[in-house]
Amino acid sequence: MKIDPNSSKDLSAQIAQAIKEAIISGQLPVDERLPSESELSEQFDVSRPTVREALKRLAAQSLIRTQRGATGGAFVNRLSFEDAYAQQITTSTLLLSMNAVSFETACEARYALERACAPLSAQRREADHLATMRAEIHRQSQPGLSDEAFCASDVAFHRALVDGAGNPVLSYQLAGAVEAMQPSMNMITFTARSRSEIIALHTRIADAIEAGNPIQADAALSELQTYTVKLADDVIAKRAAAK
Amino acid sequence: MKIDPNSSKDLSAQIAQAIKEAIISGQLPVDERLPSESELSEQFDVSRPTVREALKRLAAQSLIRTQRGATGGAFVNRLSFEDAYAQQITTSTLLLSMNAVSFETACEARYALERACAPLSAQRREADHLATMRAEIHRQSQPGLSDEAFCASDVAFHRALVDGAGNPVLSYQLAGAVEAMQPSMNMITFTARSRSEIIALHTRIADAIEAGNPIQADAALSELQTYTVKLADDVIAKRAAAK
């Protein structure tokens, strides 16, 4: 392997790129051990710190894991759905907070994706996901609940809906969309009135899923979207008025 | 800022985590300059190489960018949709290839998400996205096209459909799902017969979008999904028979 020392990019970035491509192409299979840092530094003709910076870049993307000790080293990591969730969530969160995405746009995306799941959830309707949804609805109706806890429960409800589709790829894709919305949702002050409204819609959704009725689920989700946007608009209007 | 030197995690991982949290929480706003590497090494009470490893971890996630020179340093990076797309695509691709996700599962996820976009596309139906879809359909009907080129055009068609929803958050979420499928799609050998079938369905989708008819678009997408899964099954069956 060779590296261009006159490139505009850092050596560590180039080395990371080269190894990354080897992983993506399948040249380096899962659990394969990379050469030791010393060997890599010889192969790429760079110093060990430079190799290490490259490896840390890959580790940050969960592409490799490292282990110390005699039989240690850097190993190609099997990217788990769990790791991917976490990355997806932070990326989505930052994307929303840094790019002035409107609440409405984010909300539209989130509900569009959830509505894609609803028919599959209604079709499969597994007992444990339904139980989770019911449990979260029950929690949401507790009187002493803080707004943050209410939002967290809301996220849990929607994740159960998504997971109910029984498709891990969908769950992974949507984890970001649902969780990334939480910071904006936390801005909303949920009155007793709005909570009961939301709980009623959640109940309708759960009922529709349980009944295997995708059309009703879709309708309830649609109403929930409209209502959520309205609540956010009210908060924004109230803030503007306070100024 | 302090770091626990007895933690199970690497120092560089802890430092990266601390800075990452500062960015996510908004303590470090976009374009803010971090302290220089020497200053950070003093603040965290570690050596400069350790700080550098931490910074490279952040750079790998597009959270910071670095610049050399007198006024250089590490700056908090505004995570662009473009950067996020790229990350999303590699993560999704690896997730699919490393976890033995069945073609059917991936396909189901992809089409569920696309069907979530179709109504929005039909509602907004911007001229340039429609033009892209028509152009890709035309390309797909060229006789000399390789299977890879046909697949690439297929991806372009579906991306135009998704982008037509006019929601960048949706586009970002779906970029991964659509593009990650390409390696599996490339396994399929597209006969003249199957190509004309797919083109007919693409045309129906484009027509439905242009007419602002989400129901027809959904129906065509549903048929396309069924047909795609059937094609893949045929390939798998043929391979099994060849053994």
Add this chain to the structure above:
DNA sequence: AATTTTCATTTGTCAGACATTTAATTGTAT
């Protein structure tokens, strides 16, 4: 005033060393 030169700052890279972890090997005692 414009241009060139110098300079200080900062990241990028290197070399070498020591610390720490870990598993295999070796040695020892029962």
Add this chain to the structure above:
DNA sequence: ATACAATTAAATGTCTGACAAATGAAAATT
């Protein structure tokens, strides 16, 4: 011979100190 303890080797983790290269600002020069 087996069980247990000590040693050893290999690998990552961390540190120190140094130099190279880029870059903008300040100083010097024309």
